[in-house]
Amino acid sequence: MTPKQIELVQSTWKMVTPIADTAAELFYGKLFSADPALKALFKGDMKAQGRKLMAMIGTAVNGLTNLGAIVPAVQDLGRRHVKYGVKDKDYDTVAGALVWTLEQGLGEKFTPEVKEAWVAAYTLLAKTMKDAAATATA
Ligand code: HEM
Numbered sequence: 072m073t074p075k076q077i078e079l080v081q082s083t084w085k086m087v088t089p090i091a092d093t094a095a096e097l098f099y100g101k102l103f104s105a106d107p108a109l110k111a112l113f114k115g116d117m118k119a120q121g122r123k124l125m126a127m128i129g130t131a132v133n134g135l136t137n138l139g140a141i142v143p144a145v146q147d148l149g150r151r152h153v154k155y156g157v158k159d160k161d162y163d164t165v166a167g168a169l170v171w172t173l174e175q176g177l178g179e180k181f182t183p184e185v186k187e188a189w190v191a192a193y194t195l196l197a198k199t200m201k202d203a204a205a206t207a208t209a
Contacts, residue, residue, distance in 0.1 A: 072135065072188070072191045072192060072195065075188075076187070076188035076191055076192070077135045077136060077188075077192075079184065079185050079188040080132055080135060080185075080188050080189055080192045081132055081133070081135065081136075083173070083177055083180060083181070083185055083189075084128070084129065084132045086176070086177060086180065087173065087176045087177070088125070088129065090176060091121075091122070091125045092118070092121065092122075093176075094125065094172055094175075094176050095118075095120075095121025095122070095124060095125055096117075096121065097172050097175055097176075098121070098124070098168050098169065098172040099113075099117055099120075099121065099168075101167075101168040101171050101172060102164065102165060102168040105164050105167060105168060106161070106164050109161065109164065112155055112156045112157065127148065130144070131145065131192070131196050132192070135192060138195075142199060145196060145199045145200060145203075146199060146200070146202075146203035147203070148200055149199065149200025149201060149202070149203035149204045149207075150203050150204055150207040152200060152204060153204045153207045157204075159201050159204075162197040162200070162201060165197075166190070166193050166194075166197065169189070169193060170186065170189065170190065170193075173185075173186075173189055174186075
């Protein structure tokens, strides 16, 4: 990612955090309509789940300027997702739901450049999780 892309992701994320609960609700609605089978993987309270997801995205977004510091936590997260029953292909479904949610939340501020920056950030995060998942022994 370029420094400009990191800046775009961080500045647009700040616009999403005030509406984090709504964004999480929109996100899961879109995710489950894209692939209803994924619903069964989530066992807990979806509001709490949404908060965890938004908090982790926030950590990752802030960590983009110092990736080395967050990589171990993201790898652990990827390994835990194997136990949740998440498959590699599910990361693409989540990517679609995330981009759609950002588009809803940011409106015209979700320019093609901003979209590209988010896709780069998510791809990096997802790759780190999937690579760690591939070596998980669980
Ligand atoms: C960048 C990608 C992702 C991030 C940042 C993320 C974040 C999180 C976080 C923070 C948790 C809370 C539990 C923990 O820390 O272990 C969690 C749980 C979970 N995530 Fe993800 N996740 C990502 C991708 C995915 C994908 C692709 C799926 C596939 C549908 C998924 C499904 C789940 C499930 C099923 C749980 C457990 C729910 C439960 O315990 O009931 N996640 N995720």
